[in-house]
Amino acid sequence: MLQKVVRSAVIDAPIARVWQVLRDFNSHDQWHDVVEASRIEHGEPSSRVGCVRSFTLKDGNRIREQLLGLSDTEYKSTYCILEATVPLKRYVATVTLKPVTDGDRTFWHWESTFEAPPGRERELHDMVAQGVYEAGFANLRKYLAAPATHATPVARAGAHATATGREVRLARYGGPEELEAVDMQVPPPGPGEVRIAQRAVGVNFFDIYLRRGWMPGLLPLPGVLGMEAAGTVVDVGAGVGNFFPGDRVAYLCPQPGAYRTLRNVPAQHVVRLPQDVDEEAAAALLLKGVTADYLLRDLGRVRPGTRLLVHAAAGGVGSLLCAWASRLQATVVGTVSSEAKARIARSHGCAHVIVAPDYRFAQAVQAHCGGADVIVDGLGAAGVEENLAAADRRCHWISLGQASGPLPPLDADRLVAKSLTFSRPVVFDYVATPRELQERADRVWRALAAGVLPPPEIERFALSAAGQAHRRLESRASTGSLVLVT
Structure with missing residues (x-):
């Protein structure tokens, strides 16, 4: 019984x-x-x-x-x-x-x-x-x-030892050739920190901006690039009660320093990984997925019928936006630089794809949907005039990056002409607390498990080949996500 x-x-x-x-x-x-x-x-x-x-x-x-x-x-x-x-x-x-x-x-x-x-x-x-x-x-x-x-917890027994690892260091701002892999020492985790043996590190265009020296205040030299990675907790510092050695985790950290094999990270920036998400997928998805989440939910307020223009629609963030927005029944228009990328964008739910290697797309956007309600723009300088022409009345223009060069000062009177709004968001303001980070990460993992988001297409590079990964990303030939494996 x-x-x-x-x-x-x-x-x-x-x-x-x-x-x-x-x-x-x-x-x-x-x-x-x-x-x-x-x-x-x-x-x-x-x-x-x-x-x-x-x-x-x-x-x-x-x-x-x-x-x-x-x-x-x-x-x-x-x-x-x-x-x-x-x-x-x-x-x-x-x-x-x-x-x-x-x-x-x-x-x-x-x-x-x-x-x-x-x-x-x-x-x-x-x-x-x-x-x-x-x-x-x-x-x-x-x-x-x-x-x-x-x-x-007995799990902290090894938390007092300094460990040796490898990192990719930037000694001076410039091209990919300035990145050099060197040995380094990692001290024990301090209060509120976890020490992570990193298996995969995400590469993002933001890393290139830092490498070029566009934001020296964020990356003093010598410095280490990288805002996200995934791996296994080795040990934890005092006051950390929610992570333990052996936990599989990923993080999204506002301080650069992810291009390493081993790193101490404040626990508030760390999330535990579901069983069905491996470290490479997490490193490829966390920052991009969280970005897609706040762009669609908070800034774009995308709903059925929203006309969404996505630049670099076959890229890491772009492909996620296309897939997620199409599930929300938005009309997705994407720009890409080649026919090969156009096929990728279509496979991810982009209804109208514009091949525009010369950054001329406004006329096609107007023809496809009568103008955009929301623009997600990572182009920067080269896309200003075309974005203004592609926007419909009351469009919200979100400047997410500047792949073609820094965005010039924007004349507010030009926005008035169509009652446009403009924003320049930073992802870390949308994950300012551990709870916000966990909630957004959970939505990304659920969307991945449900097939709303496609499994990431990953191009893998060794950590020591970070310079090659940067060249690949800058060439506009890459598709999907680039990951450094340790």
């Missing part, structure tokens, strides 16, 4: 602190009195779905359990018993946390179902309910009330 055990308790600690302990599938030997010793098999990270923990109870029983699900947004984990000397068959348990509105406390709900041998139902029910769950509530309260040195 199937047994069900349900127990709940309120823990006098913030939900982030309770989750910090419970999400570690191998932490129970630190806080639960019934557990003698535990290990994760095959050296896998203790937060990886599918990992197996093998542990011994103080009464001599042995159990192997597998992590079936883990959600950092729902504060929920599910696991099952694979084999045990205790006669619990088909045992599946779920732990769920919720914040308590009355004070900074946590509601902990723990439930399980299992089969028990005939005649032992009550015995095993009480063992789980009292010996495991109720005792666990009491044990965790005691553990969290202990001095901070005791409550610090």
